[in-house]
Amino acid sequence: MILGRIKGNIVASAQYPCYDGQRILIVQPIDEKGDDKGDSFLACDAAQAAPGDVVLVEREGNTARQLLGTANDPFHAVIVGIVDKISNK
Amino acid sequence: MQLAKVVGTIVSTQKDNSLKGYKLLMIQPLTDELKPSGVAIAAIDAVQAGVGDLVHWVTAREASLVMENSFAPVDAAITGIVDQVNREIDVIKDKKEIFVSETDEK
Numbered sequence: 001m002i003l004g005r006i007k008g009n010i011v012a013s014a015q016y017p018c019y020d021g022q023r024i025l026i027v028q029p030i031d032e033k034g035d036d037k038g039d040s041f042l043a044c045d046a047a048q049a050a051p052g053d054v055v056l057v058e059r060e061g062n063t064a065r066q067l068l069g070t071a072n073d074p075f076h077a078v079i080v081g082i083v084d085k086i087s088n089k
Numbered sequence: 090m091q092l093a094k095v096v097g098t099i100v101s102t103q104k105d106n107s108l109k110g111y112k113l114l115m116i117q118p119l120t121d122e123l124k125p126s127g128v129a130i131a132a133i134d135a136v137q138a139g140v141g142d143l144v145h146w147v148t149a150r151e152a153s154l155v156m157e158n159s160f161a162p163v164d165a166a167i168t169g170i171v172d173q174v175n176r177e178i179d180v181i182k183d184k185k186e187i188f189v190s191e192t193d194e195k
Contacts, residue, residue, distance in 0.1 A: 007176055007177065007178065008121065008175045008176040009175050010092070010174050011173040013172055014136050014169065014170040015136055015145070015168060015169025016135050016136060016169060019168060026174070028121075034185065039126040039127075042091055042092060042145055043090060052177075052184065054184055064151075072154055074135075074151040074155050075147075075151060076090050076147040077090045085186075086188050086189070087189055087190070088190040089191050
């Protein structure tokens with residue numbers, strides 16, 4: 001699982017059928033202090049996240065399929081939670 | 090999942106039987122600002138995309154799940170044609186209150 005910040009969303013009409021009805025959000029990976037780290041990517045939303053939210057993201061297919069679809073759907077990244085607080089030593 | 094732009098097509102005659110009948114495209118992965126992210130790669134097309142289209146694509150094991158034979162040797166697949174990218178940078182609240190260090194708390 002990694003930390004990310006939601007930067008927005010994308011809209012696609014012609015897509016693989018399992019993606020119909022899924023929200024696809026832009027995720028910017030961040031470090032534990034909240035600074036951007038690496039390039040942004042896309043993830044389906046299972047936590048009703050909004051732009052600006054700090055979220056937990058899984059970039060791994062098995063989790064995504066268990067949360068969003070059946071064993072044969074090509075989901076890869078999924079947002080699994082919204083972060084309230086991170087304490088750093 | 091990531092954004093990408095379709096930059097070319099690939100023709101291949103000698104290939105694994107499970108890849109026959111599928112279109113292969115060259116895609117350039119992009120960030121949300123539509124800047125290149127890494128090098129261009131070859132991807133299987135599951136949505137009839139064309140050169141110049143902005144698409145979203147998956148990698149890893151999930152890519153071969155778009156194929157009829159889900160054990161096909163594929164590691165990138167185009168899964169959708171993107172119509173719109175909404176970046177809501179201006180309205181994002183800076184959530185500094187989430188990131189606290191222990192020295193701040195004392």
